[in-house]
Amino acid sequence: MRSPVDLWVYLSTSPLIWLTLTLCTWIAASALSVRLKRHPLVNPVLTSIVVLSVLMTVFDIPYEKFFAGAQFVHFLLGPATVAIAVPLYRQWDEVKTVLAPIGVALLAGSLVAVASVMILGWLVGLPREMLISFLPKSATAGVAMAISSSLGGNPSLTAVLVILTGITGALIVTPMMNRMGIRDYAARGFAAGLTSHGIGTARAYEVDATAGLFAGIAMALNAIATSIIVPLVARLLLGA
Amino acid sequence: MLRGIAALLFFQLIGESLVFLTKLPVPGPVVALVLLFCALQLGRSMGRGPFPRIEGVAEALLANLGLLFVPAGVGIVSLWGVMRSEAGPIALVLVASAIITLAATVWTFIAARRYFDRKG
Structure with a gap:
């Protein structure tokens, strides 16, 4: 024995x-x-x-x-990113009617997500490699890690920062939006998904079905937007 | 179910291959997302939809999306050495950026919706 x-x-x-x-x-x-x-x-x-x-x-x-x-x-993070095509396809008829606000909010939100890290990170003096790893933090983990490693960041560190961002957003979004008096659940969900990707989307679904739908859309679109914006910013400002 | 999984992996493979060949600055799964979305739309416009196999697998994956972040999240244990010296600044940037991004996005969405509703 x-x-x-x-x-x-x-x-x-x-x-x-x-x-x-x-x-x-x-x-x-x-x-x-x-x-x-x-x-x-x-x-x-x-x-x-x-x-x-x-x-x-x-x-x-x-x-x-x-x-x-x-x-x-x-x-499964990779296949799950691909799978976002399905809710986008299913809800396309609903999305189509608010395409213009979605486009504007996506551009603004995605830029602010990256720029705020760039400016705040520079103010508090984060080292360069950490800053590069930090920039894609609002994109879903699989995408953010790929962006980070292509720019010479640390993908494992990026993964942790992505997840911490997701959890932070999921924790603060409901009390924050309530305090701001915002009752447009499409807008609330879109903000949660853009800022906090899958973790924010899961949170949005817990609160409201419309919020969940728009969070999923924001997560999908911000994965695309972040993967275009971050390399541009990093090459321009950090010489990555 | 198996066909749905195979389809997702197949699209990811195409996406990764395209990115490798063209040196696009976009991650493979994102290209795959766009390709799959176009394929599904094309299928619907040709009267082929819905696609229960691929939709079922995608739903199951997305319903448990949080789980997929757990393995990488536990990585904080091994990265703590790297992050400890900057823990304060990291926490500050993390929380401040999340608040700013949430506010900017929600306000822009509401303002843009009002603007386009009035116009249209």
Whole structure:
């Protein structure tokens, strides 16, 4: 009979345990979020990342080992970006009627998302590589990482900044819009999706169906806009 | 379901290949998104839609979009060493930029909608 320690040594080298753990943590975090009536502070992405990070730190598991299992989930970011074509196609008739406001808000929002990082980052003196990694933070993770690595940034750092931006936006969007007295749920959703990509879109769907729809559209369009704007800005201002 | 997955991967493959060949500054999956959107529209205009297989898979993926961010998010543990020295400035830029972007986008959307409604 082998000992539990042997079992641990055996399991911890295979991707199976980390993939299973990731999925189970996500399912539990989603259930918790539903139970607490979708309160912004129990955002399932945030809860999952905190729980898994604490486990990795406590049991001293190197990230590479964890990622060997979790990479199968991570890989789906690419196909999920492609999949955004489907809601865009389905809701095209509704989108078509507000195409002009969408175009204007996309241009303004996307420029502000990049410019605000550029200006604030320069003011607080962030190092150049970090600034480049920071610029695409409002685009969805797969796209932002690709932009960052093509400009000489650190794609892993970009991924973390993208996710932190997503969580930040998802946490503040509802109280902020309520305080601003904005009841146009198409506009609220569009802002959430543009600023906080998939995490903002998931949040928008929790609040209102129209908000979710426009958040999804904003996420899709901002993935495209960011991938055009960031390389231009980075080459022009940072010589990337 | 399998056909839907294959279709998404196929479009991504085409997108990545196009970007590699043409050195477009846009990521492969984004090109694939545009191509798939055009293909779906073209299919509908030829009376071929809807496309339940690809739509089903896309919906399932997007319904659990948050999960896909978790593996990279846990990377904060290994990047903490890089980020710790700049944690304050990073947090400041992160939060301020999110607030500014949310406000700018929502105001522009509402103002543009009013402007075009009045005009049209």
